[in-house]
Amino acid sequence: MGKFVQLIPFEEALTRISSEKWKPLETEVIDPEESLGRVVAMDVYASEDFPAWNRSLVDGYAVRSSTTAGASETNPLTFDLNGIVEAGASSFTEYKGDSCTEIYTGGILPDDYDAVIMAEDGERDGNKIRIYGAIDAWKNVERQGDDLQSGAIIVRKSNIVRPWHISAMVSSEVEKLEVYRKLKIAVLSTGNELFPGSTGHIRNTTQMLYRNYLNRTFMDTCDAGVAHDDYREISSMAADALKKNDCLIVTGGTSLGGKDEVPEAISALGEVVFAGSMIRPGRTLTLYIVDGKPVFSVSGIPVPSLLSFDIFFEHFLLTLIGLKHYRDTVTGRLSQALTNKAGYAGIYRVKLTSGEDGNRVELIKTKGTGTLNSLLNSNGTLLVPGHVEGLDAGSLVQVKLFGDAT
Amino acid sequence: MGKFVQLIPFEEALTRISSEKWKPLETEVIDPEESLGRVVAMDVYASEDFPAWNRSLVDGYAVRSSTTAGASETNPLTFDLNGIVEAGASSFTEYKGDSCTEIYTGGILPDDYDAVIMAEDGERDGNKIRIYGAIDAWKNVERQGDDLQSGAIIVRKSNIVRPWHISAMVSSEVEKLEVYRKLKIAVLSTGNELFPGSTGHIRNTTQMLYRNYLNRTFMDTCDAGVAHDDYREISSMAADALKKNDCLIVTGGTSLGGKDEVPEAISALGEVVFAGSMIRPGRTLTLYIVDGKPVFSVSGIPVPSLLSFDIFFEHFLLTLIGLKHYRDTVTGRLSQALTNKAGYAGIYRVKLTSGEDGNRVELIKTKGTGTLNSLLNSNGTLLVPGHVEGLDAGSLVQVKLFGDAT
Numbered sequence: 001m002g003k004f005v006q007l008i009p010f011e012e013a014l015t016r017i018s019s020e021k022w023k024p025l026e027t028e029v030i031d032p033e034e035s036l037g038r039v040v041a042m043d044v045y046a047s048e049d050f051p052a053w054n055r056s057l058v059d060g061y062a063v064r065s066s067t068t069a070g071a072s073e074t075n076p077l078t079f080d081l082n083g084i085v086e087a088g089a090s091s092f093t094e095y096k097g098d099s100c101t102e103i104y105t106g107g108i109l110p111d112d113y114d115a116v117i118m119a120e121d122g123e124r125d126g127n128k129i130r131i132y133g134a135i136d137a138w139k140n141v142e143r144q145g146d147d148l149q150s151g152a153i154i155v156r157k158s159n160i161v162r163p164w165h166i167s168a169m170v171s172s173e174v175e176k177l178e179v180y181r182k183l184k185i186a187v188l189s190t191g192n193e194l195f196p197g198s199t200g201h202i203r204n205t206t207q208m209l210y211r212n213y214l215n216r217t218f219m220d221t222c223d224a225g226v227a228h229d230d231y232r233e234i235s236s237m238a239a240d241a242l243k244k245n246d247c248l249i250v251t252g253g254t255s256l257g258g259k260d261e262v263p264e265a266i267s268a269l270g271e272v273v274f275a276g277s278m279i280r281p282g283r284t285l286t287l288y289i290v291d292g293k294p295v296f297s298v299s300g301i302p303v304p305s306l307l308s309f310d311i312f313f314e315h316f317l318l319t320l321i322g323l324k325h326y327r328d329t330v331t332g333r334l335s336q337a338l339t340n341k342a343g344y345a346g347i348y349r350v351k352l353t354s355g356e357d358g359n360r361v362e363l364i365k366t367k368g369t370g371t372l373n374s375l376l377n378s379n380g381t382l383l384v385p386g387h388v389e390g391l392d393a394g395s396l397v398q399v400k401l402f403g404d405a406t
Numbered sequence: 407m408g409k410f411v412q413l414i415p416f417e418e419a420l421t422r423i424s425s426e427k428w429k430p431l432e433t434e435v436i437d438p439e440e441s442l443g444r445v446v447a448m449d450v451y452a453s454e455d456f457p458a459w460n461r462s463l464v465d466g467y468a469v470r471s472s473t474t475a476g477a478s479e480t481n482p483l484t485f486d487l488n489g490i491v492e493a494g495a496s497s498f499t500e501y502k503g504d505s506c507t508e509i510y511t512g513g514i515l516p517d518d519y520d521a522v523i524m525a526e527d528g529e530r531d532g533n534k535i536r537i538y539g540a541i542d543a544w545k546n547v548e549r550q551g552d553d554l555q556s557g558a559i560i561v562r563k564s565n566i567v568r569p570w571h572i573s574a575m576v577s578s579e580v581e582k583l584e585v586y587r588k589l590k591i592a593v594l595s596t597g598n599e600l601f602p603g604s605t606g607h608i609r610n611t612t613q614m615l616y617r618n619y620l621n622r623t624f625m626d627t628c629d630a631g632v633a634h635d636d637y638r639e640i641s642s643m644a645a646d647a648l649k650k651n652d653c654l655i656v657t658g659g660t661s662l663g664g665k666d667e668v669p670e671a672i673s674a675l676g677e678v679v680f681a682g683s684m685i686r687p688g689r690t691l692t693l694y695i696v697d698g699k700p701v702f703s704v705s706g707i708p709v710p711s712l713l714s715f716d717i718f719f720e721h722f723l724l725t726l727i728g729l730k731h732y733r734d735t736v737t738g739r740l741s742q743a744l745t746n747k748a749g750y751a752g753i754y755r756v757k758l759t760s761g762e763d764g765n766r767v768e769l770i771k772t773k774g775t776g777t778l779n780s781l782l783n784s785n786g787t788l789l790v791p792g793h794v795e796g797l798d799a800g801s802l803v804q805v806k807l808f809g810d811a812t
Contacts (some may be wrong), residue, residue: 036618050778059648106599106706107408154782162808163618164781166609168706171778187453205573212442212569265467302573328785328807329760330736354735354804358764372456372553372577375570376560386532398760401734403809 007049010345010386013287017315020273022279023292025321026181035161037217039321044154044165046172049145056085056116058140061100062127063116073132083238085110096315100129109141116140125203132232148172158322160306181319185214186241188224190234190252190262191300195226205273206251209302213310229253234265236282242269242290247316249309252300262286262297270295278386279345282308303372307347307381327380327400332359338391340384350379352399361397378402416792421682421695423721426679429698431652431727432587438575440659441567441624444585445727449569450560452578460515462491462522464546467506467535468513471521471543479538487533487738491516499703503573507533515547516762522546548692552576553634564728566624571581572604586727591620592647595628596640596658597706598681612657617710619716633661640671648696655715658706668692684792685751688714707713709781717789733786733806738765744797758805767803786809 007014012267024237027041041356045069056062061240063079079100085107099373100117101110109116115135123130148168155165161179161308184294189207192198212223224241227234234250263275263286270290281304288295294316299305317323332352340346349364364374380401384391392398414422434446469485477483480809485506491513507516521541531537531738554560554574561571567585575583588608595613610632617627629703630647634639640656647654656779659668667690669681676696676787682689689709693699700722705711728786738758746752767788770780786807790797 033614035619097439106800152779155529162781163615163621164709164778166618168778168782169616170609170611170614171708203576206577208439208576209569209573212572215442215569225808303570306569328734330738330758330807331760331762331765332666332736354737356804358802358804359737372570372574373586375560375568376574395766398762401736401807401809403734 005284007276007278007283008213008274009343010279013279013312014315016274017287017312018319020289020319021292022289022294022316022320023246025183027178029097029176029178029183032161032166032174032177035177037165037168037181038182039218039283039323040155040157040161041178041180041321042173043115044156046148046150046154046168046174046390048173049150050144050148050171051146052167053116054114054135054138055142056103056105056107056109056145057092057142057322058116058118058120059104060116060140061122061327062103062113062116063100063135064097064113065135067097068115068117068131068134071131071134076130077124079129079131080122081129083110083162084315092292096173099284114138114141119236141263158324160323160325161309165391174310180218183219183247183317183320184245185219185222185247185249186245187211187249187251188234188237188241188256189226189300190229191226191251193231194252200400204299206302206305210251213306222249222265225344229261231261231265231268235268237267238266238290238295240292242295246293248290248293248295248359250295251305253297257394266290266295277307278343279311279347280341281305282311282345285309285312285346287312299369303375304347306381307349311347311380311383329398329400330359330380331363331396331398333394334391334397335360335362338363338395340382340386340390342387345386346384348382348384349374350399353379359399361399370394380386393400408683409528413682413684414680415686415749416683418434418700418716419685421463421681421723423546423693423718424725426695426725427698428695428700428722428726429652431583431589431698434587434776435582435584438567438572438580438583441575441583441585442569442572444588445624446563446567447567447584447586447727447731450562450575450580450583452495452554452556452558452560452574455556456554456577457548457550457552460520460550461548462509462511462513462515462546463548464522464524465510466508466524466546467528468509468515468519469506469541470503470519470523471541471545473503474521474540477537477540482536482538483530483536485530485537487530487535487791489516520544520547546698549591549636563599564730566729566731586624588626589653589723589726590651591625591627591653592630592636592651593627593655593657594640594643594647595632595706596635596656597632598635598789600658601634610705612706612708612711615712616655616657619712625729628652635666635667637671637674640667641674644672644701648699648701652699654699654701656701656703657711672696672703673703684749685714685717685753686747687753688717688803689750691715691718693718710753711779712721713755713787716787717753720741726777734809736765736786737802737804738767740797740799740801740803741766743799744769744790744801746792746794746796748795751792752790753791754788755780756786756788756805757784758786758807765805768804 082099114137126393152399154168186381187207227237253260273287275286286297351362353360364378380399488505490508560574589783593613633643659666672694681691681692694701720732757768759766771782786805
């Protein structure tokens with residue numbers, strides 16, 4: 001990359017990601033019980049009603065509601081107790097118009113019965129139950145399919161499987177689930193200073209940060225090693241990593257001037273999608289496509305590098321597999337004014353605090369480039385578009401929370 | 407538990423959790439690189455300055471700022487180029503008043519130099535650099551310790567380790583980290599209906615839901631098996647599980663009336679902390695203490711069971727290890743009125759949506775007890791205290807997001 005690179009607008013960089021011909025990610029069919037955190041590849045529907053039977057919601061006496069008509073304080077009705085149903089146990093009693101069945105919470109309603117009188121509303125005398133009021137049909141009963149009807153949607157394509165999705169799939173007899181294969185991501189680090197014993201040796205915290213951040217249930221990361229600042233070495237290691245992975249992140253060697261070897265190394269393998277864009281931090285982030293796979297060339301300075309990468313990577317995931325809910329977005333009010341550099345989309349680290357009168361969004365000050373310190377106190381980021389030169393204190397802004405991010 | 411149990415207020419249940427004598431959770435010392443998602447047991451401070459040197463923030467020419475005084479368009483000054491510093495490489499040049507050093511982003515500033523002139527602001531002519539303006543001290547330089555000074559806080563006790571905490575620890579030479587041991591949690595399921603071949607057999611989705619939900623990096627869950635509705639069997643399996651775990655969850659057998667075996671089984675092992683409280687759903691949730699360890703007896707109906715358990719368990723974690731940030735809390739506006747049952751704290755499933763004018767909080771309707779369906783569309787919960795009988799549409803409420811929850 002030469003010294004006088006023409007940066008494209010940030011939005012144009014996103015457009016280029018959307019319109020590139022990425023190699024589709026294959027899907028695989030797995031057991032729903034093993035699907036926690038995976039991304040669903042097609043809409044999933046309940047195979048059977050859940051619950052599969054009418055169930056009692058209370059402890060009491062199951063009856064046919066029509067037989068209780070006319071019962072009142074002055075005209076109580078009496079029913080024969082014809083049996084007992086425990087939780088989960090199925091019906092074994094035969095319906096008779098003047099009979100009822102003792103039933104516990106969760107018990108399956110005997111055939112022909114359609115309501116349950118609460119235990120405290122029935123007066124028991126040996127094998128007889130006296131009631132002082134009528135009961136409506138389906139009172140105190142959860143009906144078959146109340147929770148999920150056969151054919152009801154459980155989880156839509158491109159969503160991440162949560163614990164309750166698994167319960168719903170298992171409860172409604174979904175036996176196979178099509179999910180996207182785990183996305184395999186390699187991180188290749190570059191820089192002479194990363195080699196132990198080199199002058200000015202520094203620890204490779206950038207690789208660590210990327211891998212820990214991307215350590216999610218629908219992705220697998222691996223270490224593609226450390227290359228010297230030598231385009232042949234970088235190119236050969238990158239090509240190796242791309243053989244075994246779906247995506248490559250190359251850290252380091254992105255300053256706009258001087259002797260960067262990464263552009264030469266990766267350009268030799270494929271095409272540039274965009275070489276830098278108007279976003280801060282992250283203006284030097286460059287995206288290549290090699291055999292339909294993305295290669296993100298990012299700065300080696302851990303925090304600003306990761307924050308800008310995350311925005312482009314999120315858009316890549318949206319394009320590749322339709323994943324929208326990568327991080328929660330919430331609205332809050334800026335506690336102070338913000339000045340944004342004209343023309344540049346700005347990524348700001350913020351701390352969002354919930355209060356009784358709303359959410360307060362505080363800018364976490366950064367100084368220098370490392371800015372690790374700023375992340376230690378923040379719980380999300382705010383992206384300000386390039387056409388916005390500033391925001392007043394009190395402005396409503398949308399923050400992406402880091403959430404668990406573990 | 408008898409039919410006419412006196413439920414205590416929800417807040418009183420929390421107070422009892424706070425004041426119980428729980429067995430403390432041991433800590434262990436681990437490598438910070440292995441600490442992702444663990445809970446820190448003491449405040450962690452930077453051991454060394456980061457960066458450890460003064461570094462250039464740009465590509466350009468390092469100088470001593472005082473020697474540039476007086477430079478202007480009409481009075482340019484010229485400096486001899488005495489060497490080059492690449493990213494991460496250390497100083498090797500000797501300071502001379504009229505000299506400067508070519509330097510790249512991230513390069514370590516030569517001793518005695520205190521500023522970097524940007525490449526485009528210096529006119530190069532062979533080994534001479536001409537400048538047309540003075541530069542202030544520390545301009546374009548990240549100073550030693552700018553990001554983290556030795557002794558600065560990195561992460562406080564009782565917080566979960568995030569990816570950036572690890573980078574900060576490694577960058578500032580923290581070599582050992584004291585964290586809480588992983589909390590071992592066993593889930594014991596009870597109910598004749600859970601045995602294959604039983605009448606009214608149902609799949610054990612409750613255990614699955616608990617284990618998937620609690621499947622976090624600072625806890626380990628295990629399956630303590632399935633017991634019949636028999637207090638001797640339950641008691642013996644619970645005692646076994648408690649030998650190997652720090653916490654036991656017993657699912658099923660909590661309806662207020664009838665032949666529940668769980669209370670008899672667990673009471674035989676320890677003491678009741680509270681037997682039910684005024685919260686809906688979850689009024690039958692009972693907490694025991696056995697040898698200083700908590701036993702949560704919860705309903706076997708998956709979703710309402712988990713939602714109420716989560717509130718008590720979160721308070722238990724706060725009491726045991728001071729963990730506050732279990733789920734993100736954000737404020738939003740109710741999109742519709744809500745009626746709460748007087749005296750009962752209410753847990754409501756909600757969907758919080760961020761918009762340009764704030765966050766909208768929509769109640770997800772539940773029907774029946776299963777209510778799996780309601781969770782499929784929600785992304786958080788709202789807890790309404792028992793003294794609040796209702797909330798108007800437009801009220802500001804605080805929602806706990808599920809976040810990743812994977």
